[in-house]
Amino acid sequence: MGKNKLEKFADMAGYPHVFEYPYSVADNVPFGMRGNWHERFFKNDHPIVLELGCGRGEYTVGLGRMFPGKNFIGVDIKGARMWTGATESLEAGMTNVAFLRTNIEIIDRFFAPGEVSEIWLTFSDPQMKKATKRLTSTYFMERYRKFLVDNGIVHLKTDSNFMFTYTRYMIEKNGLPVRVMTEDLYHSGMADDILSIKTYYEQQWLDRGLNIKYIKFCLPQASELQEPDVEIELDEYRSYNRSKRSGLQTSK
């Protein structure tokens, strides 16, 4: 039988590559790894890549396996989900993978300017009601710029037409350079080993017959970012009034 939530929390508390700093803790305890991830934790100078809203961490662990010359950190507030990737990477002896349990709203407290090279956003909640909660809004882009290298890469993989369309408007409004874009990844011929890693949520959306969309763009430091003022058709398969919960059965 699988472990229950409390057992998973107990495991996580003892894992050397898991850092747990939700709001309540982060306010009171200084985070010593900020600006020191390379030297103190990874013990190399390889690029650092974040997966924000990593859930079980399929991208963090999958990319970690594919790219031993890069470091990966999965970030999410839900510890019981993160446990899956944290346990897998620990048991596999991976030294280029870590997990940070915190609220993404305060993500800039954990990384120093220029410390991160790339960000993956995997099946982020579209937050159709409130742009300031949406992980591709200018509100979050401003936060990411505080620690991302100039022209750092942002990847968005999503089922959500709303999230994809919104992100395109945000990119267009701010003239951000787009490197790759597809509205139907698995019928585009672009689904290489990296883009074919499938997350827990992704698999469920695929089972429901949805197309997976993908955008890769750069985030320059210089210009002032402006929030797009557009109306976007809502995803009909999600409940607008309960947009925190998608139509999917949620896992803990």
Ligand SMILES: C[S@@+](CC[C@H](N)C(=O)[O-])C[C@H]1O[C@@H](n2cnc3c(N)ncnc32)[C@H](O)[C@@H]1O
């Ligand atoms: C829809 S799930 C996707 C999980 C995983 N990437 C996947 O594709 O299976 C979104 C995840 O983002 C996390 N999340 C959303 N907003 C967050 C925030 N502001 N801070 C921390 N985690 C957040 C949730 O806890 C959840 O695990």
